[in-house]
Amino acid sequence: MIGKRFWSLFAVALGGIYFLLPLAGMVDFSMRMKRGEYSFEAYRIVLADPQFQQTFLYSVVLALLTIVLGILLVVPTAYFVRLRLPGLRPVIEFITLLPLVIPPIVIVFGYIRIYNTSSILPLTGTWLGTNLLLLFGYATLALPYMYRSVDTGLRTIDIASLTEAAQSLGAGWARILTVVILPNVFVSVLSGAFLTFAIVIGEYVFAALLNVNSFGPYMVWMGGNRAYEPSALAVVAFAITWACMGLIQLVTRFSKFSTARR
Amino acid sequence: MTTSAASLPAALRPRQLIHWIGVAPFFLFATLFLILPTLNIVIGAFRNPQGQVTLENLGKLLSPSIRSAFWISIELSLLTAALGCLFGFLIAAAITLGDLPRWLRNGIITFSGVASNFAGVPLAFAFIATLGRLGFVTMLLRNWFGINLYGSGFSIVSFLGLALTYLYFQIPLMVLIITPALEGLRREWREAAESLGASGAQYWRMVALPVLWPSLLGTLALLFANAFGAVATAIALTGSSLSIAPIVLFAQIRGDVLNDPHLGYAIAFGMIALTAIANGIYILLRMRAERWVK
Numbered sequence: 001m002i003g004k005r006f007w008s009l010f011a012v013a014l015g016g017i018y019f020l021l022p023l024a025g026m027v028d029f030s031m032r033m034k035r036g037e038y039s040f041e042a043y044r045i046v047l048a049d050p051q052f053q054q055t056f057l058y059s060v061v062l063a064l065l066t067i068v069l070g071i072l073l074v075v076p077t078a079y080f081v082r083l084r085l086p087g088l089r090p091v092i093e094f095i096t097l098l099p100l101v102i103p104p105i106v107i108v109f110g111y112i113r114i115y116n117t118s119s120i121l122p123l124t125g126t127w128l129g130t131n132l133l134l135l136f137g138y139a140t141l142a143l144p145y146m147y148r149s150v151d152t153g154l155r156t157i158d159i160a161s162l163t164e165a166a167q168s169l170g171a172g173w174a175r176i177l178t179v180v181i182l183p184n185v186f187v188s189v190l191s192g193a194f195l196t197f198a199i200v201i202g203e204y205v206f207a208a209l210l211n212v213n214s215f216g217p218y219m220v221w222m223g224g225n226r227a228y229e230p231s232a233l234a235v236v237a238f239a240i241t242w243a244c245m246g247l248i249q250l251v252t253r254f255s256k257f258s259t260a261r262r
Numbered sequence: 263m264t265t266s267a268a269s270l271p272a273a274l275r276p277r278q279l280i281h282w283i284g285v286a287p288f289f290l291f292a293t294l295f296l297i298l299p300t301l302n303i304v305i306g307a308f309r310n311p312q313g314q315v316t317l318e319n320l321g322k323l324l325s326p327s328i329r330s331a332f333w334i335s336i337e338l339s340l341l342t343a344a345l346g347c348l349f350g351f352l353i354a355a356a357i358t359l360g361d362l363p364r365w366l367r368n369g370i371i372t373f374s375g376v377a378s379n380f381a382g383v384p385l386a387f388a389f390i391a392t393l394g395r396l397g398f399v400t401m402l403l404r405n406w407f408g409i410n411l412y413g414s415g416f417s418i419v420s421f422l423g424l425a426l427t428y429l430y431f432q433i434p435l436m437v438l439i440i441t442p443a444l445e446g447l448r449r450e451w452r453e454a455a456e457s458l459g460a461s462g463a464q465y466w467r468m469v470a471l472p473v474l475w476p477s478l479l480g481t482l483a484l485l486f487a488n489a490f491g492a493v494a495t496a497i498a499l500t501g502s503s504l505s506i507a508p509i510v511l512f513a514q515i516r517g518d519v520l521n522d523p524h525l526g527y528a529i530a531f532g533m534i535a536l537t538a539i540a541n542g543i544y545i546l547l548r549m550r551a552e553r554w555v556k
Contacts, residue, residue: 008360011352012370015433019377021399022385022430025392077288084281092285095292101541102300103491105508106530109515110299113306113523136295143296173280198379204494209515219383220498223390230387237384238376245376 023238030231042232051218059215062131063200066138067193070146071182073139075189078150079181083159096147099140108137108209130210137206142196149195153188154181191248198244202237300534307531311524319528328510328525332532335490335507338421342428343485347478349429350436357437358444371441374434381431386498389427393418419500427499428492432485439484443477443551480547487540490533507533 033041046052081088099107111133115123123129159181166176182189204216219237223230310316322328357367392398395412403409417423447470455465471478493508502509507529514526 004359005361008356008362011356011360012362012366015349015353015370018433019373019430022388022392025398026388028398029391029396073288073291076284080281080284084278085285088285092288095296097541097545098296098300101487101534101538102296103493103508103533103537105491105493105511105515106303106534107296107299109511109526109530110301110303111295112515113302114299136291139291140295143292173284195379202382202384204383204497205512209512216383216494219387220494223383223387223498224501231391234384234387234391238380238388241380242376245372245379248375249372 026231026234026238030228030235033228042228043235046222046229046232046236055213055215055218058213059201059203062135062138062214063197065135066142066200067196069135069139070142070192070196071150071189074143074146074150074192075182075185076177078147078154079159079177082151082154083163092147096143100144104137104141105205105209107140108206111137112209124210130212134206134210134212134214137210138196138200138203141199141203141206142192145195145199146189146192149188149192150185153185157184187251187254190251194244194248194251198241201240303527303530304534306524306527309524309527319524320531322525323528323532327505328529331505331510332507334421334505336536338425338428338506339486339489342425342432342489343482345425346429346432346436346485347482350433350481351440351478353433354437354441354444358441370437374437377434378431378438381492382494383498385427385430386495389423389430389499390418393423393426419503421504424496424499424504424506427495428489431492432489435485435488436481439481440474440477443474447473474551476547476551480544480551483540483543483547487537487544490537490540 030042031038031040033039033045077092081092112124115121115129115133117125123133162180162184163176166180171180202216202219203214204220206212207214208217208220219230219233222233307319308315308317310318323332353370356362357370390397393400393411393416397418400411403411418427451469451473452465455469460468491508493512496504496506496509497512500509502513511526511529511533514522514529
């Protein structure tokens with residue numbers, strides 16, 4: 001069985017070359033701005049660029065708002081469906097799968113058609129409206145991930161007993177959801193949240209077509225106009241993706257630990 | 263749960279109302295920002311500017327430029343889906359069945375999670391920095407091996423370049439989906455096959471692959487849809503020099519080209535139809551696959 005192990009290592013090594021070379025290339029290129037030496041010049045320029053600070057901050061805030069909106073939409077729905085409306089489950093699962101089936105570019109095209117300045121709800125006409133539309137669009141993109149994580153979290157706790165216990169102590173629905181259910185599925189909510197963050201932070205198509213100058217369009221603009229800075233941006237984006245996935249693993253491991261203890 | 267509802271029959275009705283109010287925001291949101299926008303596009307694809315029902319827009323999809331854009335998109339998606347499945351399967355097989363150390367397996371799974379989400383604009387930049395005209399690998403090949411990549415006709419801004427880039431998120435997605443399926447292959451099946459005198463190849467051909475077949479085909483469909491809907495990577499990589507369906511639609515919406523919204527509807531409808539078919543196949547086969555993989 002030496003052969004099996006050899007071929008496995010061979011496959012993994014080949015994969016490793018393919019997957020690590022672009023990372024190496026991106027890091028290497030991002031540090032070549034000064035001729036003849038490695039430097040962090042490109043990073044310095046990017047980080048000091050007011051456009052970068054502005055668009056990045058904007059995207060971070062938008063990602064956080066998306067997470068809040070996602071939680072508000074998904075947690076009560078998943079809770080009531082699990083507890084009292086199980087008949088709705090297939091419908092909800094179908095709806096939350098749709099954003100994976102319909103290409104995002106088609107969804108945003110629909111937004112532009114429905115919410116343009118000559119419609120009943122002219123969201124694209126104002127600054128606030130456009131930003132809200134982008135927020136709603138990102139919440140839509142995040143639905144599959146958010147719903148799946150929260151629903152998985154709800155499955156692991158006994159929501160019927162928790163609800164009855166809270167009700168017998170006189171809690172209303174709002175109180176049950178915020179004080180009893182949410183803390184119990186917090187870890188699952190966090191995994192969904194980090195995934196949402198990773199998706200929203202560099203999103204391009206929605207932002208570009210709604211004419212919002214967020215981090216995604218900024219990166220594309222840099223790509224068309226500069227040589228070394230885009231690689232620095234790619235390194236930053238990769239670090240963010242890596243951090244989000246790492247945090248998901250961390251919180252899941254933490255949750256396994258705490259349930260085992262209980 | 264049923265007892266508490268049964269013991270309070272009088273309170274049932276107002277309570278039920280509360281439940282529906284609890285899920286109402288979700289439905290309102292999904293209707294306004296997911297279902298209506300999509301329906302608008304689908305209906306628009308079958309209407310002319312005067313609002314009459316027509317198949318004229320869909321007919322425009324057959325014009326040479328649009329047809330070739332769709333065709334390139336389909337080829338690109340099929341190629342990267344097939345290669346993604348193949349290489350992803352090999353890596354997944356290596357880490358599940360290949361006696362590799364545990365840390366290597368976990369590392370690869372974690373990395374796959376990151377890489378499958380590392381799509382879009384930054385991925386394009388990484389590949390330009392690697393295989394672009396002055397990229398890392400391009401220079402490496404030239405300086406160390408004397409191979410002039412661009413002299414041989416290769417370009418990152420091409421079908422091949424785009425395919426190489428797409429594989430960066432296709433392969434990890436395959437690894438993530440197929441690893442649980444491979445782990446679901448029971449050791450007893452292999453032992454049973456061997457005790458009946460089957461060779462390794464026979465076991466794979468007659469036992470393992472038939473069990474895995476729905477998963478494999480289903481994932482192929484999912485990867486196809488995944489590549490077909492990817493826009494940002496392609497735009498950041500090629501600008502608009504390569505005409506694939508999502509880029510043509512992007513340009514249509516932006517109003518860069520001839521401004522005919524109903525042609526845009528038709529292209530969008532074509533994209534929905536293709537990804538819906540692919541995802542439908544995925545979901546159907548996935549349900550079949552789950553009979554075996556528990």
